[in-house]
Amino acid sequence: MSLTESGSRPDRSAIQLSPMKVPKASDVLANELRERILTGEFAEGTGLPAERDLVTQTRMSRTTVREALRILEVQGLIRIKAGRTGGAFVQQPGEEAMASTVNLLIRGRRIRLAALLETREAIEPFCAQLAATHRTPEELEILEEANRLMSNDSADLPQFLQANVDWHVAVARASHNELLSGLMAALSRAIYAATEDEKFVDVEVRHATIHAHATITDAIREQDADAAVRRMKRHVHSYAEEVLKGDRQQIDVS
Amino acid sequence: MSLTESGSRPDRSAIQLSPMKVPKASDVLANELRERILTGEFAEGTGLPAERDLVTQTRMSRTTVREALRILEVQGLIRIKAGRTGGAFVQQPGEEAMASTVNLLIRGRRIRLAALLETREAIEPFCAQLAATHRTPEELEILEEANRLMSNDSADLPQFLQANVDWHVAVARASHNELLSGLMAALSRAIYAATEDEKFVDVEVRHATIHAHATITDAIREQDADAAVRRMKRHVHSYAEEVLKGDRQQIDVS
DNA sequence: TGGTAACTTAGGTCTAACCATTAGGCCAAT
DNA sequence: ATTGGCCTAATGGTTAGACCTAAGTTACCA
Helix, strand or coil: CCCCCCCCCCCCCCCCCCCCCCCCCCHHHHHHHHHHHCCCCCHHHHCCCCCCHHHHHHHHCCCHHHHHHHHHHHCCCCCECCCCCCEEECCCCCCCHHHHHHHHHHCCCCCCCHHHHHHHHHHHHHHHHHHHHHCCCCHHHHHHHHHHHHHHCCCCCCCCCHHHHHHHHEEEEEEECHHHHEEEEEEEECHHHHHHCCCCCCHHHHHHHHHHHHHHHHHHHHHHHHHHHHHHHHHHHHHHHHCCCCCCCCCEEC | CCCCCCCCCCCCHHHHCCCCCCCHHHHHHHHHHHHHCCCCCCCCCEEECCHHHHHHHCCCCHHHHHHHHHHHHCCCCEEEEEEEEEEECCCCCCCCHHHHHHHHHHHCCEEHHHHHHHHHHHHHHHHHHHHHHHHHHHHHHHHHHHHHHHHHCCCHHHHHHHHHHHHHHHHHHHHHHHHHHHHHHHHHHHHHHHHHHCCCHHHHHHHHHHHHHHHHHHHHHHHCHHHHHHHHHHHHHHHHHHHHCCCCCCCCCC
16 A cells, blocks of 8 residues: 555554564573562572562562473583472573583584684683783692592592593683683583594603693792793693694594 | 401492482473484574474473573574474574674673783684685775774764674684684674773874774785784783773683 | 574473372271 | 281372364465
């Protein structure tokens, strides 16, 4: 119909609307709760009202309330416990949530092991630099404990690899940058999972790793940021070359 | 009681059990579907059976089936559409899932803007280095288009900032490392959100940014990895200093 | 030919009930 | 004093069935 038409009907074009999106009820509740959690309105560990209480308060059905809670649980914003003293308890997302997402990305997108190692080469020297600047005595002690575990000749391969991961994560944590440490925790687990059954971790590699960790830890102890970044760069780069030596193709991780 | 005791009762410590976890029905189904999606058993875009079909196939209730689907949806593994041709369609997690988790982490953990900028300083020079090595002509064209948009004097601040983000993300994508580009996409959005209403983006900063992007793009075009990493390092570092100039304290992002 | 009404199929929401898990208290048997 | 049996209460987990809403498909009629 024409805009200038003056027929028997009023001009319906006088009012124009754009496509609107109608949110789902469970999303509305999830969004509301998420905002209030993220802004810190509820302290960590606070218990949300019981499901049936949320039903009466929101006038939504229990199905809808439960879907909202499930969303928040998957996002790592609440932890749900069953039983008498159960309920939904507030928590802030942490390394777990980050590691979970990174793992899904890696597996779903078939991220090459080479890309994982590349990413670590990008992040970790910087972590070492920050760690050298900001490390506390306690964090230094954790680093040295991990080194002791790795040097223990009676340790088997899984123990060695676990202590290896622990050391790397400890360096990241000592950077006092929670984003970096979250990333490194996720990355380290993924690299660990991808290399644990490789045969390349021979005695020579183990000794080289122990020595590298020791010298980097020294730099962090002395708060020598330049040495820390330089040595870490060399360490992760040579480790990456070692892993990829016999493994030149684009092998995915899953 | 002692382990060597030989009294009238048998030694109860002979059997030791660890705490056991009993999975929920919805988790069982979600895990099953997640594995099959991640291993690529279903091509991207494939439609899962309708909810009511999953009910008959699994003998679970519709509520349980829906909870499982909701879990996968939040994890970015399926996309759910209503209506006649609706249903759950397989997708692999991508930048959105990563960006969403990073944002939750940043907001919930009150990550300082300084930490965001630090993290970018760690990642982005490496992206530039890889981009210089691997960039395709098409990716180069995207970089130059973003530069053109930013140089357009008639562009307002939001357009400038958006083109800025686009350029940075394009550099990351040109690295051909999906993990890095996912991280940078998430980071860029967060930094954009944290700085968009800052007043510091004056004419001088805009010109400096345009110039820096141009020289970095040159290095990527010429596949000069050393120059690319050096210039990017300088660019993001000076940008960070500019942002934090009047803003020395540990301001969080939320 | 064009529009619109009716149908169909999918997800979204609600209700009501029952099951399962956990904490705590009480008490009888040993 | 310890152990196991038993009950109660509170909470999340699960089920069944109905109805609502969104969005393609089809058929029909002016």
